[in-house]
Amino acid sequence: MAANTLGKLFRVTNYGESHGPAIGxxxxxxxxxxxxxxxxxxxxxxxxxxxxxxxxxxxxxPDQVEILSGVYQGKTTGTPISLLIRNTDARSKDYGNIVDTFRPGHADYAYWRKYGIRDPRGGGRSSARLTAPTVAAGAIAKKWLAEKYGVKIRGYMSQLGPIVIPFQSWEHVSNNPFYAPNADVVPELEAYMDALRKEGDSIGARIEVVAENVPAGLGEPIYARMDAEIAYAMMGLNAVKGVEIGAGFESVSQRGSEHGDAITPTGFESNHAGGILGGITTGQHIEVSLAIKPTSSIRIKRPSINTEGEPVEVQTLGRHDPCVGIRATPIAESLLAIVIMDQLLRQRAQCADHWLRPGEN
Known part of the structure; x- marks a missing residue:
C-alpha cells in the first residue's frame, strides 16, 4: 500500500529521491x-x-521551487498545485561503500527487508532531503491560515544534546542557525557542534512548535483527533522518535488538580492540555514538542552486516547533518500547518452552519 499523501481535504503528496533529478x-x-x-x-x-x-x-x-500548476494570474485556482524542486548538488559516489551494507540506526536495512531493493544514494526516499517538499506545501498552508484565520505557527529548538536552551525571546530564533530562542547559549551550542563534527559523531535535539489563534472545535472525538493527527504527521518527519502535546510525559507526575486546566469567564488559567481536549481544539495555543534522534550517517566505524548477512564495519562518508534537529524547526512548523489547515477545511465542511466562533454564545 502506497502512503505518500498527508491529509484528507488538504492533501499533500510527496515525491522524489535524494539523488534523483528532482523532488516535489x-x-x-x-x-x-x-x-x-x-x-x-x-x-x-x-x-x-x-x-x-x-x-x-x-x-x-538552492532549493528553488517551481510552480507547475494550480495557479493562474497569481491566484490558486482550486486545482492541484504541483511544486518542483530540482536536485543540483548530488554526489552519489559518496555512497559507493554502503551499496551492499546497512548503516546502524538508518532505514537502509528496513527498506531492503520491505522492498527487496533500495536506493543507497543519499538514502533515496528515506533521506531528510524529502522534507523540502513538505516545507513548500506547508508554506501554502501557513499563508492560507494566516490570511483566513489569523493563525500563526512558529517553532524553536529547546535542547541540543545535553544542552537545555531556556526560552528567552522569539526575537532570537531567526538570528542564529540553531533556531535557539536564547542568544546567550548560542556560543555554547557552536562550540559543542564544532567538537562533535571533529569527532565524526552526531547528536539529537528537541524542537517546540506553537500554533496561535487556532479556532476551537477542530478535530474529531475518536479516530481523527487533532492530537492524534498531529502526532501522525510529526512521526512522518525523519528522525522523530517522540511527540508530546502540552505537558506530555510530565503529566505522569502531575495530579488532576494541577493538570486539568481551570476555565474562567476570561479563559483558561493554564495550558497543560496543549490546546486540545478530547481530540478537539480549545482555542488555546497548540503546543507540540518533538524528540529527534542523532543522525545515522557518521564517520565513526560501527559494526553491521551486508546483504549476505556477513559481519562488516560501516563508515559513512560524504556530507551530512551532525544534528538533523538544527534544520527541523521549519519542517515541524509546516507539518503542523498542513494538519491544521486540513482540519479547518473538514470542520467547515461538516459544521459550518453552527460552528461557534470566539465571542459567540
Whole structure:
C-alpha cells in the first residue's frame, strides 16, 4: 500500500529521491483565490535549506521551487498545485561503500527487508532531503491560515544534546542557525557542534512548535483527533522518535488538580492540555514538542552486516547533518500547518452552519 499523501481535504503528496533529478509535492484541495507566488514558498524553503552554516550538511542546494500548476494570474485556482524542486548538488559516489551494507540506526536495512531493493544514494526516499517538499506545501498552508484565520505557527529548538536552551525571546530564533530562542547559549551550542563534527559523531535535539489563534472545535472525538493527527504527521518527519502535546510525559507526575486546566469567564488559567481536549481544539495555543534522534550517517566505524548477512564495519562518508534537529524547526512548523489547515477545511465542511466562533454564545 502506497502512503505518500498527508491529509484528507488538504492533501499533500510527496515525491522524489535524494539523488534523483528532482523532488516535489502535489497539493490537492487548496481553496481557490489565495494569492500565491513562488516567492511566498521560497522564503520558507530558504529557512530549511542545506549549506547555510558550518553546523549542517554542506550540500549546496538552492532549493528553488517551481510552480507547475494550480495557479493562474497569481491566484490558486482550486486545482492541484504541483511544486518542483530540482536536485543540483548530488554526489552519489559518496555512497559507493554502503551499496551492499546497512548503516546502524538508518532505514537502509528496513527498506531492503520491505522492498527487496533500495536506493543507497543519499538514502533515496528515506533521506531528510524529502522534507523540502513538505516545507513548500506547508508554506501554502501557513499563508492560507494566516490570511483566513489569523493563525500563526512558529517553532524553536529547546535542547541540543545535553544542552537545555531556556526560552528567552522569539526575537532570537531567526538570528542564529540553531533556531535557539536564547542568544546567550548560542556560543555554547557552536562550540559543542564544532567538537562533535571533529569527532565524526552526531547528536539529537528537541524542537517546540506553537500554533496561535487556532479556532476551537477542530478535530474529531475518536479516530481523527487533532492530537492524534498531529502526532501522525510529526512521526512522518525523519528522525522523530517522540511527540508530546502540552505537558506530555510530565503529566505522569502531575495530579488532576494541577493538570486539568481551570476555565474562567476570561479563559483558561493554564495550558497543560496543549490546546486540545478530547481530540478537539480549545482555542488555546497548540503546543507540540518533538524528540529527534542523532543522525545515522557518521564517520565513526560501527559494526553491521551486508546483504549476505556477513559481519562488516560501516563508515559513512560524504556530507551530512551532525544534528538533523538544527534544520527541523521549519519542517515541524509546516507539518503542523498542513494538519491544521486540513482540519479547518473538514470542520467547515461538516459544521459550518453552527460552528461557534470566539465571542459567540
Amino acid at each position: 509535492a502535489v497539493i490537492d484541495g487548496c481553496p481557490p483565490g489565495l494569492a500565491l507566488s513562488e516567492a511566498d514558498i521560497q522564503v520558507e524553503l530558504d529557512r530549511r535549506r542545506p549549506g547555510t552554516s558550518r553546523h549542517v550538511t554542506q550540500r549546496q542546494e
